[in-house]
Amino acid sequence: MFAMLPLLAAVTTLLQGPPARTTASASRAELAVVAGSAIATAPRAAWAQQDPGDSLYRAGRQLLNRARYPEAARAFNDLIKRYPRSSYTPDAHYWAAFALYRTGDHNNLVAAAALLETQASRFPRAATRGDGDALLARVEGELARQGDSDAAQWVQAHATAATTADTARVAQATCPNEDDDPRIAAMNALMQMDAANAVPVIQRVLERRDPCSVELRRKAVFVLSQKRSDQTEDILLGVARSDPDADVRGQAIFWLSQVGSDKAVTALDSILRTSNDEELRDKAIFALSQIHGPRTAQILRDYAAREGGPEDTREKAVFWLGQQHGESNAAFLRDLYGRVSPSDLKEKIIFSLSQMRSTENTRWLMDLATNSREDVELRKKALFWAGQSGADIGDLTALYDRVSDRDMKEQLIFVYSQRHEPAALDKMIDIARHETDKDLRKKAVFWLGQSHDPRAAQVLLEIINQ
């Protein structure tokens, strides 16, 4: 019994914070063995009908939920030590490691790695094994970032493993996600640690064509987009053009937005013009919208104006032009409105102009709202967005008596209700009291009822008592 105390103490020390890894007397393998031995040889707890580890396990999980990570790690460690035969013990390894990983402390990360390795060797069928390797990859990645050379070596080796297809999986045509998780984590860790080394590895992953690597390639595109390198653009362009999976291609197109070179713009323009896939076109539009410059703006404008082009994609081009907030784009959109016929496209132009918020755009929206030759639904739309984009309340209230269309009057009442100036409330009160059209009066009364202004309540009371 006494002989075991040093082992238990070693695990406890390990979990509570051993000396720095580089100076510790025990290597990582030794620490894992120490942890495993301690668990294997600890005295058995009395085996009750109810699992004796239940309370500690629940306590540990509660502490995890409260982000009290060191205490959670201690609770799981207690469970491991006191109830080595508990059905909770295999998973307690994972959760102790998870809690230690969350602290970010170097020594705790070393302990977390040791726990996960112990779990892998002693409890390979634990429910939490599914994520054990992925968590280990994160832990190793964090250690590598903190300068641990063993961890760096581990990360490099595991990331490289992602570049080759698992022949057994390919033969069986089974692609369980969990097998990819540690590889993705290692690939990501390598990218965070040493981008120059990671890019060639990711490139090889992206060159894979086996069906089981689709998920891996999808994530690899995202990891690659994190850090700019000389090869990033060419790799992304290659994927965008030739990956057999449309989803992977789409992601490469999306993240080309981060590159922004002339070559990328040319490729995106080509995809936009030639692709029959709406999603790919949308992503190309998005990527182009994120690369600011006269050339990309012109491509978007040309596409928005392209007669006979897919309407949905043209609408997206209009939206992203609106997000760029330039006066030249605003002028283009105002002009485009008169040249296009689909009402949905016109609606998007109205919306985009309202988002660009300028006096000129608001005036244009107001003019459109009062243009009786326009479709009433589009006029109402223009009125709403003019109201939302800060049109002068005096202009809006004056408009009520100038328009004769009942729909427009109703819309105006709604626009007033969405404004907070006293003049808007005054106008609604005036309509509620003096409008001859009963339905419009009711509308005004309704919106007054929604107001929190005491004047509105007073007016409603007067109307009730009439």
Place this chain on the structure above:
Amino acid sequence: MTPERDENELPAGLREALRDYRQPPAAPREEMWWAISAARSRRRSVRRIMRRAYWGLALAATLILGIGIGRLVSRGTRPLPAGAGSAAYAAASTPYRVAAGQYLARTEVLLTDFSAESRKGRLDPQFLSAARDLLTTTRLMLDSPAADDPQLKVLLQDLELVLAQLTQLPDEPRQRTELDLINQSLIQRGVLTRLRAVTPAAGAATRDQGVL
């Protein structure tokens, strides 16, 4: 002995007093109808406008996700570093904001689904596969510029914990215990509430971008 007989046996004065005792006031039917009709009408009006604006608003919502993230400051469960705010996130490039918006929308759907599914006591394998994919994505997001915003980072960390629990459900008889623990985790950290606070109302638009 019936209550009627009891009442009949009481003196007349007391019977009268009893009739008035705790008599509910007349229901304010007019007012109630007014309120209901007002609420319905308001919803209809707003819905009509919103339906027409849906597409653009949804995309715009993705872009202003940073504002939603900022709201977490007042609801967060942990102190934040001084001077930290959603500015960093708002300043992050639009692709990362779009990617984060899309990811958060997917996670919200999954966790909402979980709340319903867990009551049945068993989770569909497809559900677990989706949770695993989201766990991997969460970890990639944690290491990406999207997590430069401290509020989003805290939310991502909470989501990592919840998803890690979800993906590793043991078989019976411990599954019920685990489901309870996960539900507790969701409630204690206010994960769904915080997630919904930052997720653009219309996830469909962000799904269009499909980036992670």
